[in-house]
Amino acid sequence: MADSELQSGPAEPMLLADHLALDLLNTEAGTGGQRIDFWRNGEDVSRWLQRCGIDGGTPEAVDQEALLAAAKDLRATARELIELRKRGEQGDPQRLNSYLALQQSVPVLEWTKDSVRLVRRGLLQSPLHSLGKVAEAVAELLATGEFELVRQCEHPDCVMWFYDRTKSHRRRWCSMALCGNRHKAAEFRKRQQVEK
Numbered sequence: 001m002a003d004s005e006l007q008s009g010p011a012e013p014m015l016l017a018d019h020l021a022l023d024l025l026n027t028e029a030g031t032g033g034q035r036i037d038f039w040r041n042g043e044d045v046s047r048w049l050q051r052c053g054i055d056g057g058t059p060e061a062v063d064q065e066a067l068l069a070a071a072k073d074l075r076a077t078a079r080e081l082i083e084l085r086k087r088g089e090q091g092d093p094q095r096l097n098s099y100l101a102l103q104q105s106v107p108v109l110e111w112t113k114d115s116v117r118l119v120r121r122g123l124l125q126s127p128l129h130s131l132g133k134v135a136e137a138v139a140e141l142l143a144t145g146e147f148e149l150v151r152q153c154e155h156p157d158c159v160m161w162f163y164d165r166t167k168s169h170r171r172r173w174c175s176m177a178l179c180g181n182r183h184k185a186a187e188f189r190k191r192q193q194v195e196k
């Protein structure tokens, strides 16, 4: 991510990873030693869940501090396991499994004037239940993802992750508009210095 982006914003974490599990890691971003955490409170987490298309239930009903703590813990767990998997090492799935368990749901029969439907409803009607869905994306990546396509942006200062879904599998940057252009500008300056 470019320095100017860090200083001025963006206000929201960018969803550019092409995988929910990696967008989760990218809610912490930064260049060099500088890191910013886009999650400062429970509302930040709820908003992120919503932007990712995950129904957060009724946020009022949830202890915002508990949500923030759980989301950050899930993110740290995901980061550890994804990094281990990337290095070809074995991880301990126990903590991730406890987040998967948040998804527990029961079948419910809904009967209205117009229809009779069998649906599944989460036992926890809250954003904590939604964290279970995020945990599932992490587990799904770990179990079935092609890890040579799970990569970090090539810019030496950038910590953003992505899943390379391009046809040629040659994606190098978190975003062409940020690090791709920074790289191009640096290459251009190098060429100019050689020509002088």
Ligand SMILES: [Zn+2]
Binding pocket: 001, 153, 154, 155, 158, 159, 160, 173, 174, 175, 178, 179
């Ligand atoms: Zn980058």
